[in-house]
Amino acid sequence: MTRPWKHPDSGYYWFRKRVPDELRNLIGKREERFSLGTRDPTEAKRLHAIKLAEVEERWSNLRAGQRPLSPDDIAREAAAIADQVRRQLEADPYQQLRWDVEIGAGLWGTDKTDGDYYTDITQPLSPVDGKRLAQRATCYALVDDRLAARGLAAQDDDRQRLARAVSLELQRIVHEHQAYLLGRTEVRPIGSGLSAIRLPTAPLTFSAIIEGWLVEKKPNQKTEYTWRKVMTQLSDFLEHDDARRVSPDDLVSWKADLLAKGLKAKTIRDSKLAPVRAIFQWAVDNRKLDANPAARINIDLKSRSSEKRRGYSDEEAKIILRAARREKESHKRWVPWVCAYTGARISEICQLRSEDVKKIDGTWCIAFAAEAGSLKNVNSERAVPVHSALADEGFLKFATTARKGPLFADLAPDRFGSRGGTGTKILSRWIRSLGVTDKRISPNHSWRHRLKTLGRRHGLAVDILDAMTGHGRKTVADTYGEFPPDAMLRELSKIAEIKL
Known part of the structure; x- marks a missing residue:
């Protein structure tokens, strides 16, 4: 057990502990050694215990090597950096802070300085870009000092996430400090074990929370x-x-x-x-608000039978599929048919790539993958077998002869780069134009309701039906094992072809 060491000349107590052999190359010395700043033996023991815990934690982090930082890690480290900055201000409240809050509000926006503070900039920077680069450098310097002090080796993405979180803390601190110097203050503790000082009640903007x-x-x-x-x-x-x-x-x-x-x-x-x-x-x-003002604010939803969403009837499905057969635009020609025999979301189908229609274990399937575009949740990533009616209609020939890339290339991406978003709007208006105007019908979602109804009518296995439509598992048992394509096709084949 290590204990405080009293320096024979000054009388001050020191922390001394030998560095383990496996960490010497990383730390660069054989011994951790620094003054505890006190001659009092009781105080030295207290400080020594604190420093010993910090050193042991740092060594443990060094042994672990690089690891991802969780959201709690990010919040905790950013708060610790902020407390350190506040302590410095407590020691000298009138020191000059080199931080521009107007620049800080848009510090991480997309521009030619975007990226790490050491980004190579080949063109001359404007004064604003220069300040933005300098303030990012400040965030990264604080982050790197903190990570080094704790022996953490963060991944690049986590390092940037922490720098962004630190920039929000610095914005708040500077707002507080400016208000303090103008006399708009309240008593607020800086940290555990420290005396309270006067700090401002600074605004917490919506944009700061969103960032x-x-x-x-x-x-x-x-x-x-x-x-x-x-x-x-x-x-x-x-x-x-x-x-x-x-x-x-x-x-x-x-x-x-x-x-x-x-x-x-x-x-x-x-x-x-x-x-x-x-x-x-x-x-x-994340300790920025004391309470959530929206926590108990809700609204009563009264379900009316006239507004309850329903699936397409057989006659409505026929109207849409007959009209689709006459269309030349690929998304109007094929998306309704795929909806009718998979129960997939229209947005999921519109963003398919030609390579997503493929054989899996000998069965032709449509794979809904995150690489093709945004999916609603983890259960939405799945593969659904191609129903025989869809194959007979010619969908496989269309998909396998299409160019590599977006299957429905005639759909332009929306402002978010999603063909699913564009297709959802276009097909909704098109279906309404066919005379399917019942308000209980959702042009896009009613296909999913219909497949669930057909699944119950024809006795499909519930867990397989949920897997096909991308719904969540209802029991722990449902999460065990896989859903083989041939088993899914066996169940899907119970649903008969729509006779047009």
Whole structure:
């Protein structure tokens, strides 16, 4: 057991511990040795125990080598870096901070300085780009010092995620410090064991929360766009974007305003309140908000039989498939047919590639893969056998003779690069134009309802039916084993061909 060592000349106690042989090349010395800064033996023992734990943790991290950082790791390390910066400000409140909050607000936007702070820039930088590069360098320097102190070898992606999180902390600290110097302050503790000092109640902007949420959650482009839009709508209603000023009463008023504008209750619940609740909860989980003002704000959904979604009837399916036979555009010709015999989402089908139609274990299948485009969830990645009716219609010939790449190349990608998004809108309008106007019909989703109905009618195995449609497993037992293509084809073949 190591213990504090008293220096014979100064009388100060020191920490000394021999570096294990396997770590000497990494650490570059034979002994960890530094002053504890005290001559008091009791205080030296306390500090020595703290430093010993830190050193042992650092050595453990060095032994582990490079490993991914979890979201909790990112949040914890960013908070520790922020506490260190605050302590420096506590020691000298009037020191000059080299951080521009206007630059910091868009620090990680896409521009020619995007990337690490050491990116090679061949063209002269504008003053704004130069500041942006310098502030990123500050974040990376703080991150690298912290990782080195803890013996962590982070992957490049994690290092950047941590730098982004640190930039959000620095934004908040600078806002607080500027307000403190102007006298707008409250008493707030800096850290465990330290005396409280006066710090400001700084705004916590919606954009700052969203940036932090993006770093951790990494949503697809469409979700990011949609959720930013919702937060902007809330900001416009409140006439401010300070999350710390948002109350449950504000959100109740916003909900009432949305209802008054004619939005459906389900839209308000799923597309407005849910994103706001999730983003505020991220802020609570990461110690930026004390409470989630949207936590208990909901809306009552009364199900009406006249509004309940249903699947296509046999006659409606025939109308659509007959019309599809007459179409020349590949997406109108084939997507409805694939929907009818797979129950897949229209968006999933529209983004298929020619190489996704292939033989698996001797069975022709349509593979829905993440490489082709965004999928709803982990269960959505699957392979569905090609029904004999689909093969007889000529779909296999179409798919196997198509050029490598997007199967429906005549569909232009939407603003998020998704052919699925474009196809969903085009086919929805096209189906409505055929006279299928019942409001209980969802032009895109009713194919999935229909396949579930047919599955029950013809006695398909429930777990296999769920696997084909990409629905979640209902029991732990369902997660065991695989779903062989021949077994799926056996069940799918129970559904008879639609006679046109």
